[in-house]
Every structure is written in C-alpha cells, then in structure tokens.
Amino acid sequence: MAFNNEQFKEIMAEFTIDSERLQEIAASFRQDLQLGLRDVSLSSMRMLKSYVGLPSGNEKGEYIALDFGGTNVRVSKIRLDGNGKYEILKRVGRPLIVPGKYDYICKDATAEQMFDFIAGLIDEAIDGDRETKYYLGHTFSFPSTQTDLNNARLIIWTKEFATQGVEGEVANDLLLAALKRRGANNVEPVAVLNDTVAVLLSAAYKTPDIYIGSIYATGHNTCYLEPSIHDPNCFGSGGMILNLECGNFMKLMPNRFDKEYDEGSEKPGEQRFEKMVSGRYMGELLGMAIAELLGEKGKKYGLTSIDMSNIVLDESPNLFKASDILMAKIGRELDVEDVKKVRELVKAIIIRSARLAAASFVAIVWQRAGSGKIVKQHVAVDGSVYEKMPLAKENIVKAMGELLGDDADKVDTILDNGGSGLGAAIAAAMAVEK
Numbered sequence: 001m002a003f004n005n006e007q008f009k010e011i012m013a014e015f016t017i018d019s020e021r022l023q024e025i026a027a028s029f030r031q032d033l034q035l036g037l038r039d040v041s042l043s044s045m046r047m048l049k050s051y052v053g054l055p056s057g058n059e060k061g062e063y064i065a066l067d068f069g070g071t072n073v074r075v076s077k078i079r080l081d082g083n084g085k086y087e088i089l090k091r092v093g094r095p096l097i098v099p100g101k102y103d104y105i106c107k108d109a110t111a112e113q114m115f116d117f118i119a120g121l122i123d124e125a126i127d128g129d130r131e132t133k134y135y136l137g138h139t140f141s142f143p144s145t146q147t148d149l150n151n152a153r154l155i156i157w158t159k160e161f162a163t164q165g166v167e168g169e170v171a172n173d174l175l176l177a178a179l180k181r182r183g184a185n186n187v188e189p190v191a192v193l194n195d196t197v198a199v200l201l202s203a204a205y206k207t208p209d210i211y212i213g214s215i216y217a218t219g220h221n222t223c224y225l226e227p228s229i230h231d232p233n234c235f236g237s238g239g240m241i242l243n244l245e246c247g248n249f250m251k252l253m254p255n256r257f258d259k260e261y262d263e264g265s266e267k268p269g270e271q272r273f274e275k276m277v278s279g280r281y282m283g284e285l286l287g288m289a290i291a292e293l294l295g296e297k298g299k300k301y302g303l304t305s306i307d308m309s310n311i312v313l314d315e316s317p318n319l320f321k322a323s324d325i326l327m328a329k330i331g332r333e334l335d336v337e338d339v340k341k342v343r344e345l346v347k348a349i350i351i352r353s354a355r356l357a358a359a360s361f362v363a364i365v366w367q368r369a370g371s372g373k374i375v376k377q378h379v380a381v382d383g384s385v386y387e388k389m390p391l392a393k394e395n396i397v398k399a400m401g402e403l404l405g406d407d408a409d410k411v412d413t414i415l416d417n418g419g420s421g422l423g424a425a426i427a428a429a430m431a432v433e434k
C-alpha cells in the first residue's frame with residue numbers, strides 16, 4: 001500500500017514551524033520566563049534555584065563526579081588543575097537497565113535498589129578505598145527543589161523514570177544512606193546540580209562569555225545565569241544559575257501526534273516541550289505518523305532517534321539502508337517512494353526539534369540582554385542529539401540566525417562534551433573551597 005499523498009503533506013505540515021511561528025514561540029518563551037522571574041507560579045517552567053553562579057576557572061583538587069540523569073550512570077575521578085585545566089583520572093559507568101537482567105528505573109524498582117547500585121559504581125571508581133577522603137559532586141538531572149548547593153529534593157521523575165520512593169526525597173540523603181550501607185563513609189556528597197548547570201559550569205570553567213547551558217539528548221532542558229538573584233548561600237559569581245526545567249514549557253501548540261503521545265506517556269500533561277524536542281520522544285512521534293500513513297494507527301514500532309539518524313544519513317538513491325531499518329522495525333517492505341517520504345518526515349521532526357530548541361536559546365539571550373545590547377556569547381550544549389543527530393546543529397544555527405537577525409554573529413552554540421561530569425567536580429570544588 002502506498003502512502004496517501006494528501007495525508008502525507010498534511011502530516012508534514014503538522015511538523016513544520018515557519019519563521020513567523022518561530023518568532024511567536026521565542027516571544028512566548030521569553031514572556032513565560034519573565035512571568036516566572038516575577039512569580040514562579042505564573043510560569044509553566046519550574047525555574048529552579050541552583051545556589052551556584054559562575055566558577056572562577058581556578059578551582060583545584062581531586063573530586064568524585066557522579067553523573068546520574070539517563071539510563072547510563074557514570075562516575076569519574078577528576079583532578080581540577082585551575083586555569084580551566086583538568087584531568088579525568090578514572091571513569092566507570094553502567095546502565096540502570098539491562099533488559100532481561102535488571103531494571104532500576106521501572107515502577108517495581110525501589111530507591112534503595114537504585115542508590116545501592118549507584119553506590120557500588122562509586123565504590124568501583126575509588127577502587128574500594130576506605131581511607132582517602134573524597135568529596136563528591138552529584139549531577140542529578142531531574143527537576144528538584146534546592147535549599148542549598150547540597151540539598152535537592154526530587155519534585156517529579158521525568159524521562160519515563162518510575163522508580164518508587166525517590167519522588168519527594170532528597171537525592172543526596174538517599175545517596176549518603178547507600179554509601180553508608182556499603183561502608184564507604186569516606187565519600188561525602190557536597191554538591192548536587194542539574195546537568196544543564198553542570199554543562200554551564202564546565203564550559204565557563206574553560207571558556208569566557210558563557211551564560212547559558214543546555215542538554216539536548218534523551219531529555220532537553222536549559223539553564224542560565226540570572227544576574228538579579230543574590231543569595232548568601234550561593235557559591236560562585238555573577239548571580240545565580242536558574243535551572244529552567246524548560247522541558248515543561250507549555251505555552252506552545254502541540255500537534256495531534258504530540259497530544260496523543262503525551263496522553264499515553266508515563267506522566268501525561270508534563271514535559272510537553274521536551275516531548276516535542278528531545279531524543280527520547282522523536283522516534284515515537286515518527287512511529288505514530290508512519291502508523292497513520294500505513295492505516296495502523298496505535299501500532300508501535302519502537303523506532304529510535306538512532307534509527308532516525310541512520311535514515312537521514314542514507315543518501316543513496318535506492319535508500320537500501322533506510323529501507324532495511326524500516327523493514328526491521330515496521331515489519332513490512334515499503335516501496336522506495338514511501339521510504340523517501342519517511343525520510344522527509346524524519347527530517348521534518350528533527351528540524352522542528354532543533355527550531356524549538358533554538359527559539360528557547362534566543363528567548364534567554366533576549367531576556368538577559370533586557371533593553372540593552374546583546375553581548376557576544378556562546379551557548380554551551382551537551383548531548384547526543386546536538387552532537388550526533390544529522391541536521392540538529394545546523395538547524396539550530398539557522399533558526400537562531402532567523403530570530404537574531406543583525407545580532408546573529410554575536411551568539412553561537414558550542415559543544416561541551418562530558419560537561420555533566422566535569423561540572424559536578426567543579427561544583428564540589430566550589431562548595432569545598434569557599
């Protein structure tokens with residue numbers, strides 16, 4: 001059965017954001033930001049305090065960095081040498097889920113199981129050493145209310161995590177209890193931070209002119225340095241970094257696929273922006289659109305963002321590779337014209353995602369500039385979608401250019417690879433050195 005052309009065009013239109021709409025989205029994001037600065041309950045974003053500003057770049061010492069925010073947990077031992085220099089002395093990592101073996105992120109898993117697993121990994125990173133005193137920075141990449149740099153209480157799981165007994169709890173209390181159960185009393189968590197904040201710290205440690213940090217991966221979220229917030233408990237300089245939790249931004253128009261996906265998701269009504277932008281969801285949206293084109297509405301094919309990358313990368317005239325991927329996932333052979341259409345759809349979904357991310361970056365740049373001039377700056381971004389997904393980065397650049405006009409040359413995006421780990425070590429150093 002060949003796709004219906006009209007239906008295909010209509011679906012493509014659903015995933016297209018023209019320049020005018022892009023301006024509206026950026027303006028509405030900025031407005032939501034302004035509302036939140038006045039009174040956070042007025043914004044759809046959580047705009048969470050991090051109790052940290054910019055590092056000096058001269059932080060020094062050896063720290064343990066825990067990076068917990070996706071299915072892979074990583075622990076590193078990092079030595080900061082100051083002057084923006086550092087060395088990763090050891091790195092270990094393991095997934096929280098291995099299908100058929102264990103799963104610490106499902107509803108049946110408990111907080112204790114999850115944190116015992118993480119404590120085990122920390123122990124591996126320090127080679128079971130019980131003598132040396134280790135300070136630990138914890139990148140905990142879920143929306144959490146902070147009362148200081150070391151105390152973050154999980155508000156709600158995102159990214160389809162469902163482990164019981166963690167929502168409403170203080171992440172580092174759970175971690176500390178697990179370290180104690182293991183006898184690793186010499187490891188002391190001293191800082192907890194969102195991954196976006198970690199990326200901003202990490203990038204700012206190495207490079208000047210960075211005020212915005214973002215993750216564009218399984219999840220999507222951005223933070224920025226807000227100069228107007230001062231707090232005696234805040235470390236670092238320049239004000240306080242706010243973790244926007246903009247994955248929860250709501251003041252935009254989801255299409256019918258976005259709505260349908262959201263309704264069937266782990267947390268309906270939450271993270272509407274993230275469900276349109278991040279890698280965790282793009283493959284699902286694509287699958288829903290293909291199911292509609294094939295008259296199999298409701299069927300799930302398990303398409304992922306990696307499949308999408310591979311489909312785009314197949315530039316051969318017969319699209320053999322793309323056809324094979326689709327055959328394996330959809331369970332039937334599509335004729336080449338339809339494979340071409342799927343490829344167009346994949347591109348449209350990626351481009352939409354990139355344009356939405358760009359709109360949020362520019363909104364923050366505008367907000368920071370206020371009525372003054374936009375300063376020269378880089379937006380630091382980490383994450384597999386930004387780094388590896390074809391079309392993502394170039395469409396962020398293009399969309400930022402459309403939005404910024406004459407100021408386009410003042411703002412660019414830079415990759416900060418591994419910032420989640422390095423940022424945790426920097427935060428720990430800032431906490432310990434003060």
Ligand code: GLC
Pocket residue numbers: 069140141142143158159194195196215218219220221222245247274
């Ligand atoms: C989700 C989390 C957020 C995190 C982002 C990227 O949006 O809620 O805290 O920064 O994923 O990992």
